[in-house]
Amino acid sequence: xxxxxxxxxxxxxxxxxxxxxxxxxxxxxxxxxxxxxxxxxxxxxxxxxxxxxxxxxxxxxxxxxxxxxxxxxxxxxxxxxxxxxxxxxxxxxxxxxxxxxxxxxxxxxxxxxxxxxxxxxxxxxxxxxxxxxxxxxxxxxxxxxxxxxxxxxxxxxxxxxxxxxxxxxxxxxxxxxxxxxxxxxxxxxxxxxxxxxxxxxxxxxxxxxxxxxxxxxxxxxxxxxxxxxxxxxxxxxxxxxxxxxxxxxxxxxxxxxxxxxxxxxxxxxxxxxxxxxxxxxxxxxxxxxxxxxxxxxxxxxxxxxxxxxxxxxxxxxxxxxxxxxxxxxxxxxxxxxxxxxxxxxxxxxxxxxxxxxxxxxxxxxxxxxxxxxxxxxxxxxxxxxxxxxxxxxxxxxxxxxxxxxxxxxxxxxxxxxxxxxxx
Numbered sequence: 001x002x003x004x005x006x007x008x009x010x011x012x013x014x015x016x017x018x019x020x021x022x023x024x025x026x027x028x029x030x031x032x033x034x035x036x037x038x039x040x041x042x043x044x045x046x047x048x049x050x051x052x053x054x055x056x057x058x059x060x061x062x063x064x065x066x067x068x069x070x071x072x073x074x075x076x077x078x079x080x081x082x083x084x085x086x087x088x089x090x091x092x093x094x095x096x097x098x099x100x101x102x103x104x105x106x107x108x109x110x111x112x113x114x115x116x117x118x119x120x121x122x123x124x125x126x127x128x129x130x131x132x133x134x135x136x137x138x139x140x141x142x143x144x145x146x147x148x149x150x151x152x153x154x155x156x157x158x159x160x161x162x163x164x165x166x167x168x169x170x171x172x173x174x175x176x177x178x179x180x181x182x183x184x185x186x187x188x189x190x191x192x193x194x195x196x197x198x199x200x201x202x203x204x205x206x207x208x209x210x211x212x213x214x215x216x217x218x219x220x221x222x223x224x225x226x227x228x229x230x231x232x233x234x235x236x237x238x239x240x241x242x243x244x245x246x247x248x249x250x251x252x253x254x255x256x257x258x259x260x261x262x263x264x265x266x267x268x269x270x271x272x273x274x275x276x277x278x279x280x281x282x283x284x285x286x287x288x289x290x291x292x293x294x295x296x297x298x299x300x301x302x303x304x305x306x307x308x309x310x311x312x313x314x315x316x317x318x319x320x321x322x323x324x325x326x327x328x329x330x331x332x333x334x335x336x337x338x339x340x341x342x343x344x345x346x347x348x349x350x351x352x353x354x355x356x357x358x359x360x361x362x363x364x365x366x367x368x369x370x371x372x373x374x375x376x377x378x379x380x381x382x383x384x385x386x387x388x389x390x391x392x393x394x395x396x397x398x399x400x401x402x403x404x405x406x407x408x409x410x411x412x413x414x415x416x417x418x419x420x421x422x423x
Contacts, residue, residue, distance in 0.1 A: 025043070025045055026045055026046050027045075027046065028045050028047060029047060030045075030047055030136055030137070030138070031044075031045060031047045031048040031050075031051045031116075031136065031137035031138075031139070032044065032045040032047065032048060032134060032135070032136055033045075033048055033134075033135040033136075033137070034123075034132055034133070034134055034135075035071060035086070035090075035132060035133040035134075035135060036131075036132055037090050037130055037131065037132065037133075038070070038072075039070045039071045039072035039073070039086065039090070040067060040069070040070055040071075041064055041065055041069070041071070042132065044061075044064075044065075048137065049061070051114065051116070051137060051139055052104055052111065052112055052114070053104075053111065053112040054104065054111070059109060060104065060107060060109045060111060063107065063108075063109075064107075069107070071083065071086055071135075072086060072087065075106070076100075076102055076103070076106055077100075077102075080100040081098075082097055082100060082118075085097045085120055086120050086133065086135075088120075089120035089121065089122050089133045090122065090130055090133055091122075091130070092122050092124070092128075092130050093122065094119070094120070094121045094122065095119070095120045096117075096119055097117060097118040097119065097120060098117065099115055099116065099117045099140060099144070100115070100116065100117075101113065101114075101115050102114060102116060114139055114141045115139070115140050115141040115143075115144040115145075116137045116138060116139055116140060116141075117137070117138045117140055118135055118136060118137045118138070119135075119136050120133050120134075120135050121133065121134045121136070122134075166183065166187055166242075166263060166264065166265050167181065167183045167184050167187050167242070167262060167263035168181060168183050168184075168260075168261075168262050169181045169183075169184055169200075169260070169261055169262070169263075170258055170259060170260045170261070171246075171258065171259045171261075172258060172259075173220075173248075173255070173256040173257060173258060173259070174220065175216060175217070175220045175259065176196075176197050176198065177195060177196045177197060177198075177199070177200055178196065180192045181195075184200070184263075186235075187232070187234060187235065187263075188200075188203040188232065188233060188234065188235060189233075189234070189235030189236075190202070190203055201213060203232055203233045204230050204231070204232060204233070205230060205231035205232070205233070205239050207231075208230035208231050209230075211228075211230070212228060212230045215228045216228075219246070220256075220259075223248050223250075223256055224248075225245065225246070225247055225248075226244065226245065226246035226247075226259070226261060227243075227244065227245050227246075228244050229241060229242065229243050229244065229266070229270075230242065230244065232263065240265055240267040241265075241266050241267040241270040241271075242263040242264060242265055242266060242267075243263070243264045243266045244261060244262075244263050244264075245261055245262060245264075246259050246260065246261030247259065247260055247261065285320070288320060289317065289320050292316050292317075292319075292320050309328075310328040310329075311328075313328045314326040314327070314328045
């Protein structure tokens with residue numbers, strides 16, 4: 001072999017590893033940037049160009065590769081602490097660089113903004129001297145944007161929940177409270193240590209506690225939506241009715257990952273509904289009383305005296321209202337209902353007998369007897385332990401009717417009005 005041929009073969013074998021290294025560097029799937037010990041860029045890979053959209057021949061790449069640009073002096077890298085990390089790498093330390101948002105437009109030309117993480121690894125010669133730094137970037141922009149969108153959705157959910165509810169909470173799959181809920185603590189006054197686990201039940205009204213716990217356990221076992229109502233103790237010690245709804249969040253395998261729920265204050269609507277029901281019940285009881293008294297009045301022609309009439313009316317009222325004492329006053333003339341007792345009275349138009357035109361004139365009945373009053377009390381006990389719920393103090397009904405004829409005997413007249421008082 002001639003010397004010339006040998007020299008050519010040696011040069012080819014020496015050049016081949018460099019070509020292979022260059023192609024390996026250029027075609028690496030990750031962004032690579034080689035820096036010298038002073039912080040200037042010596043070489044970049046194609047993945048780096050694709051990441052920052054800085055291509056060969058562009059003015060921006062010429063600027064980055066020139067001596068006019070030094071990473072250690074880049075304002076964005078200095079402000080985010082990356083320049084300090086690079087300095088540590090140039091001192092011989094392999095450094096993990098945290099995520100930053102870098103905008104190439106800050107270099108003075110149109111560019112691209114990306115979220116990246118990086119690792120700066122020192123390159124050393126055989127003697128251990130640092131001759132450069134290899135900077136490897138990872139584009140995490142899509143992940144950061146996805147996380148941001150998720151946080152925004154969660155914030156919207158929390159805002160919506162707070163707008164429609166007073167309390168938002170979450171629990172583990174088995175129903176135990178693990179995470180703190182500032183809205184729960186603000187409403188109930190419980191500390192986190194007091195309400196975590198099953199401690200939240202201590203703030204539920206004692207009369208609602210067993211039912212609430214039973215419903216909650218059943219929903220956890222059946223993985224069903226939790227819906228109930230219970231009274232919850234406020235920080236001032238009063239109880240408020242709340243409507244509760246909890247929804248299980250499922251894991252990919254179908255198991256319950258956690259529960260999220262909210263309590264909504266419905267105390268005003270509940271109390272208004274209870275007040276309406278009480279008024280309707282009172283009206284129903286009074287209507288029943290009027291019907292009974294009217295029925296009794298239509299059959300009182302069989303009574304033998306005014307005392308019997310008063311006794312019959314008193315027994316009917318006592319049976320309907322459950323009153324401990326009933327007083328019936330019969331009078332033959334028109335009576336002012338407000339004088340029927342020491343409490344305000346309602347007046348009711350209630351004839352004691354069926355009206356028949358001209359009966360009083362045709363019968364030639366004499367004048368009415370003197371007014372009669374009859375009071376009845378229970379035979380077995382004097383008073384109940386508490387008054388009936390019909391009236392908070394005392395109630396009375398004034399029933400007024402015009403004089404009518406009824407009996408065949410000419411020795412009796414019928415009262416023209418009656419006043420009934422009870423308590």
